[in-house]
Amino acid sequence: MIKIYKKYGYPILLVINALLLYVYLFKAKVIPLGWDTQFHLNRIEELYRSIQTGHVFSSTGTYTFSSIGLAINRFYPYLFLYLFAILRFIFNPIIAYNLGCFILTFASLFISYFSVRSLIKSNKTAFLFSIIYNNSGYLLLQISMRGDIAEYIALILLPLIFVGYKKLFTSSYQWLWLPLGMILVCYTHILSVVLFTFFLLCLFVLEYTKITLLVIKRLLISIGITAVFCLPLLVTMLRARSRTSVIIPIVPDVLINEALSPSNLLLNSLNNASPNNLLDVNLGLVVTIVSVFGILVFKSKNQNLINLECLGIFFVVLSTNIFPWFVFQNTPMNVIQFSWRFLGLATLCFSLVFAKLCSTKTNWIISMVWLITCMISFTYMHQYIYNSQSVQKIDNISLYRKIATNAVYTDYMPSGALNGMNKSKVFRSRLNIHKHVANVNGKNIQLSEKNIVPKYNSIQYRFNGLKKGKVNKIILPVLNYGENHSVSGIKVKPSANGETVITFVPKRSTQVIDIYVK
Structure with a gap:
């Protein structure tokens, strides 16, 4: 002994x-929930859901951090x-x-x-x-x-x-x-x-x-x-x-x-x-x-x-x-x-x-x-x-899923995202992008969760009431680091405040749009 x-x-x-x-x-x-616990829970959940879809590396903030394409795991x-x-x-x-x-x-x-x-x-x-x-x-x-x-x-x-x-x-x-x-x-x-x-x-x-x-x-x-x-x-x-x-x-x-x-x-x-x-x-x-x-x-x-x-x-x-x-x-x-x-x-x-x-x-x-x-x-x-x-x-699991996906951070956003704002005061504030507010042909519309489908390195949006057969311009609530793109002839470019601008001519008033983020 x-x-x-x-x-x-x-x-x-x-x-x-x-x-x-x-x-x-x-x-x-x-x-x-400590000071940074939610931050790391969102990073863990992003990686977990990426692996769940068959990928080894983490997605670019499409599943978590309010699903706005925040590239936290690219910098952290x-x-x-x-x-x-x-x-x-x-x-x-x-x-x-x-x-x-x-x-x-x-x-x-x-x-x-x-x-x-x-x-x-x-x-x-x-x-x-x-x-x-x-x-x-x-x-x-x-x-x-x-x-x-x-x-x-x-x-x-x-x-x-x-x-x-x-x-x-x-x-x-x-x-x-x-x-x-x-x-x-x-x-x-x-x-x-x-x-x-x-x-x-x-x-x-x-x-x-x-x-x-x-x-x-x-x-x-x-x-x-x-x-x-x-x-x-x-x-x-x-x-x-x-x-x-x-x-x-x-x-x-x-x-x-x-x-x-x-x-x-x-x-x-x-x-x-x-x-x-x-x-x-x-x-x-x-x-x-x-x-x-x-x-x-x-x-x-x-x-x-x-x-x-x-x-x-x-x-x-x-x-x-x-x-x-x-x-x-x-x-x-x-x-x-x-x-x-x-x-x-x-x-x-x-x-x-x-x-x-x-x-x-x-x-x-x-x-x-x-x-x-x-x-x-x-x-x-x-x-x-x-x-x-x-x-x-x-x-409880329900609260976890909410907390582990809806973190609000401005760190590592494109620098234009906070133009005209006091960065030290708004760095944990819910901005329009976190609220999923899209600008559709000049009108702000808050998208519901059912109209947003996060995927690996992409987000799918569903829009109603589009101008059929005419050029539509939408500013999407997803960050653009310069390489976002789409398919089906949809033109994509970054806005002045780092969001994603798309222009396209829909054949119907309702359309599903996939934005691929990098």
Whole structure:
């Protein structure tokens, strides 16, 4: 029994940890709608329905996002959404989504564990890192109130990338984990590639004395491998943007106003608060405690740990309005949108430092750390599921189908779609196109659902009351990125605001029109 515990004790505790995080979610049989949950549910449903019709790749926003041809999945990678789409074929959509998130958390706990174990060669250190990192406020936020599974997956891969980077300086071939991790992140969340690259650059600067020709060679090979494997994705995105300019993701305010107040960050972290708004994002109680404990590292002579603790503090500062973000408002730095994204990097740094410092403690103490950490995160998830009155919950299939198909977004629309509008005020507003308002020969008509049939990369419309034998002009409520087309002599072109204009001469007053979107 003792031998079994020594060999499998930590993995068993990690499994229990994952189950505790999701037990109430499975019991409640709901999907709480976080800030970005609907966005990702629509992406999953688009992929699911595409596969259902016999296609491998996702359709161009014809089934979901209000069926207006919004090319979200052209600009936003969806590799890991196949997990959710496949589960959707096996289970009802509510169970499928929650089970998919559980599998990701389960995988994250073990990726963290085995990644750090390969670097430190210590089961205790790897276990401590895994439970601290995966029960942190910032990672739990991604699967709760924020509902951003893309960034969550990127954070799952961050330990793998970090270990791959550290292996650049050794004789091990595990440095190949670096390009592997970056490729997977690239196919998950492009913005995280930018953040993680910045993190690695900071590490590279701090460890410049260790740089050799071999390290540089491996780094260049890593960059080359990543570039080659990510090229198809980049070509798809660039090709889509070359046809017409698009609206980049909109942030309601300037960078400095989206940065966290240091006092709010501290209080919300100590309270282990589930954020109600974007300015309540925090580290969580567990990571706040270990970050303070990590200060002890400055008494040691371990420069690697000192560097990590300093970087953790630096990233926390970057997340707040102490840093002069207003200076970078009109620079490429504004692509990060929210400076609190740096808390994910800080979480990794603090977790690694704490895990290493406590690796010499007894199994009893480590078990207590696990128990307390699990209790805190267990309570966090319970409060989020049952006590968040402001959070809408999907509790039946009918509501799921509605929520998972009618999301309203203006991100990645053709740039003309919001001409004359305040982008920051209307970026989540239902415009006429979302309401399926068509302009038929100069008259606005709201199309009913029975007159719109979404298909793979096409939408079928049915019109009545057309001018038989004469030229008819219709502005359809479907976005046009420059390559929409039809058949039967119907001429198609984009309108000034990015919608689709068709002209044709019908033989009857009623006609069915197929628009193929790209």
